[in-house]
Amino acid sequence: MATVTVSKKACSVNPLKMSQPIGGALAFMGLRGAMPLLHGSQGCTSFGLVLFTRHFKEAIPMQTTAMSEVATVLGGYENVEQAVLNIYNRTKPEIIGICSTGVTETKGDDVDGYIKLIREKNAAVAHLPIVYVSTPDFKDAFQDGWEKTVTRIVETMVEAPKSAARRDPTKINVLPGCHLTPGDLDELRTIIEDFGLEPTFLPDLAGSLDGHIPDDFTPTTIGGVGVEEISMMGQAGWTIAIGAQMRRAAEAMQQKTGVPFRLFERLCGLEANDALMAFLTEISGRPAPMKYRRQRGQLVDAMLDGHFHIGGRKLAVGAEPDLLNEIGGLLTEMGAQLLVAVTTTQSPVLERLPTEEVLIGDLEDLENLAKAKDCDLMVTHSHGRQAASRLKIPFFRMGIPMFDRLGGGHQLMVGYRGARDLIFDFSNLLMADHEDNHEPTPDSWRDGVGPSHAATSH
């Protein structure tokens, strides 16, 4: 339905996009005892570290190979070796995940070759799991870095079962996209467990970045899916992949282990969750628990109550493809019009979005288009705050980074309950905006303008 265009500007203004190495690093953070390592100059890591610290309000494990100018030109073998050994000695990780950056990709460091050599020369790390992903900054976006990293973890760490008989139909693999929060993962875990199934999440940010206080502190990730658990994912009955970005990883899993997968492009909204419930009923052989029947009723009621406020809204969304698909989809189903959709990278979901045009661009594009099309609701990450305040339209924060509000890590979207609460939050924001800025006055109808909510009426 939608045409996808790429911004023609030479200069990106107010970026929506973040880089792929830190998307990859975040995926590694969903592994237990992990230390993500960016192969680049130290700023590559420190910018990502600050971004995640401010988003999750947690200490973030992330290291750097600290490439200097000279090392960059000569090649980074020694830096990678030293970094691996230092991390091994100081933090005793269960796994080190290495992502390349623009600097080291421009030179063309052969990191896989380095790792082989490091293992040969240093017995201590000969068997330490080390996964390398190529993620140059000058290509693709955050979501792509996540996708590539999860795929690579599946390819290198999951073991193929020796025989089909070893398969356990109650075990379920879940491959969540990076648009899901730790809160979403916890909700999904509960739902799947309520069907008597045992899910393994890869990556599992709910175990590491949900803010819990761990029993013992380590400088690596404080939870997440373990190396052993990952290796056994090949014995699961099914893989559930969430978001189109996870297709590659799910296919890699199927190819390597034969575990079939079901891809849910969306898990926010009524139909999406009906599909999930039907699927879980089918594979578990159990009917949907009463709890979810009640929750479905609550969601339907919330949709009825919320459509008064959301219906007719002119929506501008800036988000990575899968999040854009979820949120644009939900609000469109509630009667909003998705007039402006700006995203960061290519994806098959884009042309299926319920809108005319999707632009791969930045927040300047989002702001200008929202203004041109009279939008009266903006959804994007925290960096949209300046645009929304200039346009004087209600602003709903979703996605990474969310540094100027609390609870980004627990914002819930999946499940009947997630959609229900999200509808309430959107409706409440719009009601407050109406009370604060758009109450009718005796004069407001006379000039035929009325108390419009749109960007240009101010």
Added chain:
Amino acid sequence: MSSLSATIQDVFNEPGCGKNANKSEAERKKGCTKQLQPGGAAGGCAFDGAKIALQPLTDVAHLVHGPIACEGNSWDNRGAKSSGSNLWRTGFTTDINETDVVFGGEKRLFKSIREIIEKYDPPAIFVYQTCVPAMIGDDIDAVCKAAREKFNKPVIPINSPGFVGPKNLGNKLAGEALLQHVIGTEEPEYTTPYDLNIIGEYNLSGELWQVKPLLDELGIRIMACISGDGKYKEVASSHRAKAAMMVCSKAMINVARKMEERYGIPFFEGSFYGIEDSSDSLREIARMLIERGAPAELMDRTEALIAREEAKAWAAIAKYKPRFEGKKVLLITGGVKSWSVVAALQEAGLELVGTSVKKSTKEDKERIKELMGQDAHMIEDMTPREMYKMLKDARADIMLSGGRSQFIALKASMPWLDINQERHHAYMGYVGMVKLVEEIDKALYNPVWAQVRKPAPWEKSGDNWQSRAMAQAEAEAAALAADPVKAEEVRRAKKICNCKSVELGVIEDAILANNLSTVEGVRDATNASGGCGACAVRIEEILEQMVSASHAIAAE
């Protein structure tokens, strides 16, 4: 790159820096930058440092030439405040792609500059070089020059790609760019005998505005603040100021010193953190301006203002004395480099623990500052368990430190207050110190601590992680006490120099083996204190102890 490496050598050779001037020729060449350790490094790159130093210039378009990581992952994340334009908070980047990497990014950069001028028409554009375009040989100096000629507008190259070094080097390279391309290029509309530059102040949380009214009252004009709430034209014409104050340690000492050299603007290093420091700085500003021709009565007015503000601040702080009685603060900071923060906390009746703090000579102050700096460095490597034990052992009620230790301290259920860069409150000037004391009070007496320390209903008493941590720590201590060999091992394994990762045992062995008696000797033998140099005081202590121990043995 040759001109960039020349600039780097030049900023390393900084006679205004006491630490640097004490080094040998060869040491100086190596520079003051900490050796970066792969897998053990923290902190930003030179590009980050340059951007931090210049981005608070509010009406300038800051254009980052590089892949999306450099700007996309970090834009609009600084707490500086502007009284006017918000252009500085707009993220501009060339976001170079694979094609640019292959064919060069200069064309995209030039087009980007044109787009910015057409859409935003700023008084100037700063173009920041990053690693990837530096590697592929994009000549930003040439592009900026071409753009300057074509659009008749200052387009300033900031040559500080991330991989040339750490953040503090970037601060200085940013200063060099200002000296080379900006300062002295325009003339002010008028001058007064009261024109002051403030250098190295970023107006975080708007804290400069806690001091500015006092300067306004005295008739002192901030001609240019480099760079907090600064404007391009002010910086460009700042060479006509009468005097300068350099804030924020040594980040921009090259700017202050070279402006003195080139334009005869004397400067002093001062601080507005703390009551005494604020007063000292105001006095020094007045003295310098008078020396440069301002009427002498400025000093009388300054003294009167100081007396009034001090009285007000001390009175406000005195109110907290009864509430702070017996309360102990663990102060760990290398950030807010002000002795008089300590003085203010003591004046409010707080006891400082963890660092031996007593008022005495200037050298002692320096020494304590360095010790605090070293501990701040160390704390990043600390586990929450160790931190909890430290708080417990020190019997501290609250910890004041930099942002990095925040989440660990809070997870230890310890009141904590941020006194470094990322803080949300402004602590500058007289009102700032009162604010700090207020915030400590708020943190200390918040009932939330009692709540969060309560055990969960399924926890047996004494079975939470805190008590387990303490029990574990005690068990380890007991095991060590019973095993002198192991205890000696642990003692010797204590890291003295964090930059070069040198342990106490290595230093002791070197001293004994080579009969060393100086820090330099230890440095040559072990590399310890060959990095940031903050551990030199510790090495002195070790030397003293070993010398007195060997004397004792000799006397026997």
